[in-house]
Amino acid sequence: MRSLIVVGLCLLPVYASAATMVADQIQQDSYGQISASGQVQLEGKDIRIKAEHLRVDADSQAGVLQQATVYFDGYTLKGERLQRIDLETFKGENVEFSTCPEDEWAWSIVADEASLDKEEGLFTAKGAWFELGGVPVLYAPVWRQALSRRSGFLMPKVSNSSRRGSEFTLPFYWAGAPNWDVMLQPHWMSKRGMMSDIEWRYMSNQYKASVRLQSIYDEQTQTQRGRLLSDVAWQISPAIQANINIDAITKDDGLYVADFPLLGENVSKAYLTSTAALSWKEGRDSATLSTRYQQRLGGLSNDATLQTLPRFDTQHYFDIGLSSQLSVQQQTTRFDRISGFSGLRSGVKSSLTIPWYMQGGAVSVFWGVQGQVVGYDTQNFTSQTTSYAAVASSLQLEAPFERVFGEQQWRHEIKPVLRIDVSASPNQADIPRYDSVLLPLSITNILQGNRYSGWDRFERMQRVSLLLETSLEHKSEQLNVRRVLEGQLGLVWDDLQTSVDAGVDVPPANRVSNVLAEISWLPSVQTRLSVGGQHDPKLNDWVESHASMRWSGEQQQYLAASWQRTKASHSSALESLNVSGQAQLNQRWHTYASVQYDLLRSYTLQAIAGLKYEHACWRLGVERYQNYLAGSNGESDIGTRILLEFDGLGSFGDG
Numbered sequence: 180m181r182s183l184i185v186v187g188l189c190l191l192p193v194y195a196s197a198a199t200m201v202a203d204q205i206q207q208d209s210y211g212q213i214s215a216s217g218q219v220q221l222e223g224k225d226i227r228i229k230a231e232h233l234r235v236d237a238d239s240q241a242g243v244l245q246q247a248t249v250y251f252d253g254y255t256l257k258g259e260r261l262q263r264i265d266l267e268t269f270k271g272e273n274v275e276f277s278t279c280p281e282d283e284w285a286w287s288i289v290a291d292e293a294s295l296d297k298e299e300g301l302f303t304a305k306g307a308w309f310e311l312g313g314v315p316v317l318y319a320p321v322w323r324q325a326l327s328r329r330s331g332f333l334m335p336k337v338s339n340s341s342r343r344g345s346e347f348t349l350p351f352y353w354a355g356a357p358n359w360d361v362m363l364q365p366h367w368m369s370k371r372g373m374m375s376d377i378e379w380r381y382m383s384n385q386y387k388a389s390v391r392l393q394s395i396y397d398e399q400t401q402t403q404r405g406r407l408l409s410d411v412a413w414q415i416s417p418a419i420q421a422n423i424n425i426d427a428i429t430k431d432d433g434l435y436v437a438d439f440p441l442l443g444e445n446v447s448k449a450y451l452t453s454t455a456a457l458s459w460k461e462g463r464d465s466a467t468l469s470t471r472y473q474q475r476l477g478g479l480s481n482d483a484t485l486q487t488l489p490r491f492d493t494q495h496y497f498d499i500g501l502s503s504q505l506s507v508q509q510q511t512t513r514f515d516r517i518s519g520f521s522g523l524r525s526g527v528k529s530s531l532t533i534p535w536y537m538q539g540g541a542v543s544v545f546w547g548v549q550g551q552v553v554g555y556d557t558q559n560f561t562s563q564t565t566s567y568a569a570v571a572s573s574l575q576l577e578a579p580f581e582r583v584f585g586e587q588q589w590r591h592e593i594k595p596v597l598r599i600d601v602s603a604s605p606n607q608a609d610i611p612r613y614d615s616v617l618l619p620l621s622i623t624n625i626l627q628g629n630r631y632s633g634w635d636r637f638e639r640m641q642r643v644s645l646l647l648e649t650s651l652e653h654k655s656e657q658l659n660v661r662r663v664l665e666g667q668l669g670l671v672w673d674d675l676q677t678s679v680d681a682g683v684d685v686p687p688a689n690r691v692s693n694v695l696a697e698i699s700w701l702p703s704v705q706t707r708l709s710v711g712g713q714h715d716p717k718l719n720d721w722v723e724s725h726a727s728m729r730w731s732g733e734q735q736q737y738l739a740a741s742w743q744r745t746k747a748s749h750s751s752a753l754e755s756l757n758v759s760g761q762a763q764l765n766q767r768w769h770t771y772a773s774v775q776y777d778l779l780r781s782y783t784l785q786a787i788a789g790l791k792y793e794h795a796c797w798r799l800g801v802e803r804y805q806n807y808l809a810g811s812n813g814e815s816d817i818g819t820r821i822l823l824e825f826d827g828l829g830s831f832g833d834g
Contacts, residue, residue, distance in 0.1 A: 199221070199222050199223075200213075200215060200219070200220070200221045200222075201218075201219070201220045201221075202215035202216060202217055202218060202219040202220070202233070203216060203217025203218055204216050204217055207237070211236060211237040211238055212234065212235075212236060212237070213233075213234070213235050213236075213237055213242075214232075214233070214234045215230075215232070215233045215234075216231065216232045216233070217231070218231070219231065219232065219233045221233070225251050225252060226249070226250070226251040227249075227250040227251070228244065228247060228248070228249050228250075229247065229248045230244040230245060230246060230247035230248070230261075231245050231246040231247075232244070232245040232246070233245075233247070235263065239265070240263065240265070240266050241263055241264060241265060242262075242263050243260065243261070243262050243263070244258075244260070244261040244262075244263065245259070245260055246259060247260075247261045247271075248281075249261065249269060249295075250281075251297065252297070252326070253278055253826075253827070254276070254277075254278055254295075254302075254326060254827065255276070255277050255278070255279070255281065256269060256271070256274065256275075256276050256293075256295055257274065257275040257276075258271030258272060258273060258274040258275070258293075259271075259272060259273045260272050260273075261274075267296060267297040267298035267299075268294065268295070268296050268297070268298070269294065269295045270292070270293070270294045270295075271292065271293060271294075272291065272292050273291065273292075274289070274290050274291075274292065274293040274304065275287050275288070275289050275290075276288045276290070276293065276295070276302055276304070276324075277796070278796050278825075278826040278827035279794075279795060279796035279797075279826075280795050280796070283794065283795045283796065285311070285312060285794050285795070285796055285797055286309070286310060286311045286312070286796065286797055286825060287309075287310050288302075288304055288307050288308070288309055288310075288322060288324065289307065289308045289310055289315075290304035290305060290306055290307040290308070290322065291305055291306035291307075292304070292305050292306070293305070293307070295326075297326070300325060300326040300327030300328070300329055301323065301324070301325060301326060301329065302322075302323070302324040302325075302326055303321070303322070303323050303324075304319075304321070304322040304324075305320065305321055305322075306320065307319045307320075307321070307322035309322075324827070326827070328354050328360075329352075329354055330352060330353045330354045331351070331352060332349065332350070332351050332352075333349075333350040333351070333352055334350075334823075334824075335347060335348060335349045335350075336348040336349075336350070337821060338818060338819060338820045338821065339818050339819050340368075340816055340817070340818035341815075341816055341817045341818060342370070342437075342438060342808075342814075342816045343368040343369075343370050343371050343438070343439075343816075343818075344368055344369030344370035344371070345368070345369045346366065346367065346368050346369075347366075347367045348364050348365065348366045348367070348376075349364075349365060350362060350363065350364045351363040351364075358381060358382055358383055359379070359380060359381040359382070360379075360380055361377065361378070361379050361380075362377070362378040362380075363376070363377050364376040364377070364378075370398070370399060371395065371397050371398055371399055371438070371439075372395055372396055372397060372398040373395065374393055374394065374395035374439070375392075375393070375394050375395070376391070376392075376393045377391070377392055378390070378391040378392075379391075385413065385414045385415070386412070386413045386414070387411070387412050388409070388410070388411040388412070389408075389409065389410050389411075390407075390408070390409045390411075391406075391407070391408040391409070392405070392406075392407055392408075393405055393406045393407075393439065395439070397438075402429075402432075403429070404428075404429050404432055404435055404438075404439075405428070405429050406426075406427070406428045406429075406435060406439070407425055407426075407427050407428075408425060408426050409423060409424065409425040410423075410424055411423040411424070418459055418460060418461050419457070419458070419459050420457075420458050420460075421455075421456070421457050421458075422454070422455065422456045422458075423454075423455045424453065424454050424455070425453040426451045426452060426453055427451060427453050427472070427474060428451060428474060430481075431480075431481065433474070433475055433476045433477050433478045433479055433481070434476075434477070434478050434808075435476075436448070436451070436476055437476070437477075437808040437809065437816070440806070440816075445785075446806045446807075446808055446809070446816070447784060447785075447806070447807060447808070447809045448476060448809075449475070449476055449477065449809070450473045450474060450475060450476060450484070451473065451474045451476065452471060452472070452473050452474075453471070453472045453473075453474075454469060454470065454471050454472075455469065455470050456468065456469035456470075457469075463494075463496040464494065464495050464496065465492075465493070465494050466491075466492065466493045466494075467490075467491070467492045467493075468489060468490070468491050469487075469489060469490050469491075469492070470487060470488050470489040470490065471486065471487040471488075471490070472486050472487075472488070473485070473486065476809065477809040481517075482516070482517040482518040483516055483517070483518050483519055484516060485514055485515075485516050485519075485613060485614070486514070486515045486516060487512060487513070487514060488513050488514075488515050489512075489513060490510065490511070490512040490513070491509075491510070491511045491512075492508070492509070492510050493508065493509045493510075494506065494507075494508050495507045495508075499531075501533065502533075502534050503531065503532065503533045503534070504531070504532050505529070505530070505531050506529065506530050506531075507527070507528070507529045508527070508528045508529070509525075509526070509527050509528075510524075510525070510526050510634060511523070511524070511525045511526075512524045512525075512613070512634075514613045519559070520557050520558070520559050520611055520613075521557070521558055521559075522555055522556055522557030522558060522611060522613075523555070523556045523557075524553065524554070524555050524611070524613060524634065524635070525553070525554050526551065526552065526553035526554070526634045527551070527552050528549065528550070528551045528552075528634075529549070529550050530547060530548065530549040530550075531547060531548050531549075532545060532546070532547040533545070533546050533547070541578065541579065542576070542577070542578045543576070543577045543578075544574070544575070544576050544577075545573075545574070545575045546572075546573070546574050546575075547572070547573045547574075547575075548570070548571070548572045548573075549570070549571045549572075549573075549628070550568070550569070550570045550571075551568065551569045551570075551634075551637055552566070552567075552568045553566060553567055553568075553610075553634050553635070554566040555610065555611055557611050565609065565610055565611070567604070567605050567607050567610055567637075568605070569602060569603065569604040569605070569637035570602065570603055571600060571601065571602035571603075571604075571628055571629065571637070571640065572600075572601050572602070573598060573599065573600045573601075573628050574598070574599045575596065575597070575598040575599075575626065576596070576597045576598075577594060577595075577596050578594070578595060579592055579593070579594035580592070580593050580594070581593075587654070588653060588654050588655075589651065589652070589653055589654075590651070590652045590653075590654070591649070591650070591651050591652075592649065592650050592652075593647065593648070593649045594647075594648045594649070595645070595646070595647050595648075596626060596645070596646040596647075596648065597643070597644070597645055598626050598643070598644040598645075598646075599642070599643050599644075600628045600640040600641075600642045600644070601640055601641055601642075602628070602629070602637065602638060602639055602640040603639070604637045604638065604639045604679050605679070606679055606680075607635070607636055607637070607679040607680050608679070608680045608681065608682060610635060610636075610680075611635065612635045612636070612680070612682075612683065613633070613635055614632070614633040614634075614635065615631050615632060615633035615634065615635035615636040615683070616631070616632050616633070616683070617630055617631050617636070617638075617683055617684045618630045618631070618632060619749070619750055620671065620692055620693065620695065620713070621695070622646075622667050622669060622695055622697050622711070625644050625646055625669045625671065625695060626644055626646060628640070636679055636680060636683060637679065638679065639675050639677050639678070639679055640673075640675065641673070641674040641675045642671060642672065642673050642674070642675075643671070643672045644669070644670075644671045644672075645669060645670055645671075645672075646667065646668075646669040647667065647668045647669065648665075648666070648667050649664075649665065649666050649667075650662055650664065650665040650666075651663045651664040651665070661701070661704065662701055663700070663701055663702075664698075664699070664700055664701070665698070665699050665701075666696075666697060666698040666699070667695070667696070667697045667698075668694070668695065668696050668697075669694075669695040669696075670691060670692050670693070670694050670695065671691075671692040672690055672691055672692070673687055673690055673691075673692065674690060676690060688717065689716070689717055691716065693713040693714060693715050693716075693722065693723075693749075694713065694714045694716065695711075695712075695713050696711055696712060696713075696714070697709070697710075697711035698710060698711065705730055705731045705732060706728075706729070706730045706731075707727075707728065707729050708727075708728045709726065709727045709728070710724075710725070710726040710727075711724070711725055711726075712724030712725060713749065715748070715749070718748060720746070720748075722745070722746045722748050722749035723744070723745045723746070723749050723750070724743075724744050725741070725742060725743040725744070726741070726742050727739070727740065727741040727742070728740050728741075733763075734763045734769075735761060735763075735769075736761055736762055736763050736769075737759075737760060737761055738759075738760040739757075739758070739759050739760065740756075740757065740758045740759075741756075741757045742754075742755070742756050742757075743755055744778075752779060753777075753779055754777075754778040754779040755775065755776065755777055755778060755779075755784075756774075756775075756776045756778055757773075757774070757775050757776075758772075758773065758774050759771075759772065759773035759774075760772060760773075767792050767793060767794060768790070768791070768792050768793075769790075769791055769793070770788075770789065770790050770791070771787075771788075771789050771791070772786075772787060772788040772789070773785070773786070773787050774786040774787075782807060782813070783805060783807060783815070784806075784807045785804075785805065785806050785807065786804065786805045787802060787803070787804045787805075788802070788803050788804075789801060789802035789803070790802075791822075796825065796826045796827075797823075797824060797825045797826065798822065798823075798824045799822070799823050799824075800820075800821070800822040800823075801819070801820075801821055801822075802819065802820040802821075802822075803817075803818075803819050804816075804817070804818055804819075804820070805817045
């Protein structure tokens, strides 16, 4: 029969709660020395010890453990003889150390002698072998392993790229203080040269910042190239916050991102954007002073790129009774570009919304009125002052109908939404157009009054919009409700058929718009199939169509595919196919792949295929990728990434 003793806080002060010791034999002498033998188990907060024999001082907790294993904070330390120096320090001979669970011991550091200082966060070993699966693979006379945040070299990164050649990075981490650190990542590329890469991070209760700087003398282009990235946020007060986000490259270096992308970065994007903002928010009222600078990518000139320097926005909301709301927005923006118009735009927009509910809320009516005044002071070769004013009114009616059938297991709902928009807007063809674009008609904006983004344009409207929404739900015997089918059908009748700016919007040829349709079928909780598009009755053709499917299984398995086609008669012609998926081959292995293909131009935009092994304490991955590079005469970057990662040790490779 085993002995049991519970040692209280007075004997084991290291634990925040009482520790429990279980052993075949336990003795305690008059001097406070505790001896235990035979399957000794000692458990307390954040620590668990197993040993064949233990002798420990009840006051200092110093002692000796034979054939012992110590578990704490995700680490395991084994030894024929372990000496506990104090509450946080162990020393031992013939020691084995790992972060693996006891039942999945995959890798370890085996040493003649070692010490583990929990307070300092350091494991130090002499005559150490790194063993993988019990096979020695690396020897080190001295091994120092950080158990917590600590300065030192990290695992190197290796990869290969058709544009950069063989790549090697040896990161060095400097934990300068508890609230800031620095990462140095010298990056050697056989086709480009040596890139210096340094990142500084800082965090406090009110302030956080990260600043990263890359610089290289490119041996291929014979130029000095670089990139600056920053993410700074400062909570000045509960209501006031400042943000600075910079992503800038060397001037006139539009191919920098194509040549030196960050891991996972979209190399086909058109711009890099840097912003700064000072904002105030109190309840629903807010004010923001901001600026935005953009750099054109793809090797094109940046002179014609529009810059926002600066912008001042304010928003105020007023409740005026009967659930009605009045809002007032103001925006003043200074635009600038090296070649082309520059100027100042100021605008004020106010809107009033009044709801009305009937039949206990089954029928909803919303009436709204909106006014907008915008003024410009622009300059190209000569200065010019212009302005416009617009006013609009809208009425929207919603009335859902439902039917329950099949012994109350099925529920079908149909909800028609009718909206009438009327506006009086002057001709705005001579007004500068800084950031306004007319959004094509879609299911998401069919009930939107003015579909122009920005403040530069406001539509003329005598328009009736109809959206019909339907859904089918099923209730199982376990009372779980699941949507099986959902669909939307919409169209717009436009009585005016006029535009405020023919350079932006071509007036519709027919009063009745394209017919919009969208339907989704959910045959199971894991599966969703959708198809939709726009049918032009005059051309008798689907001028825009799209389809998608997604299946999600257990263990993060999924398969997704989407197809989209737009004909030139509707908008810019395009046709693309996206396919991605991940499959679990067994408990450890999974594979993943994705491809984005331009069917219209017959080239791959991006493709990735990878294989990954995941153990409880280490991972191995291999990935092959291809990225189309915008602005590089149809070239693609093709490469391989390898990742070997050990919990507690870091990673080898780039993944």
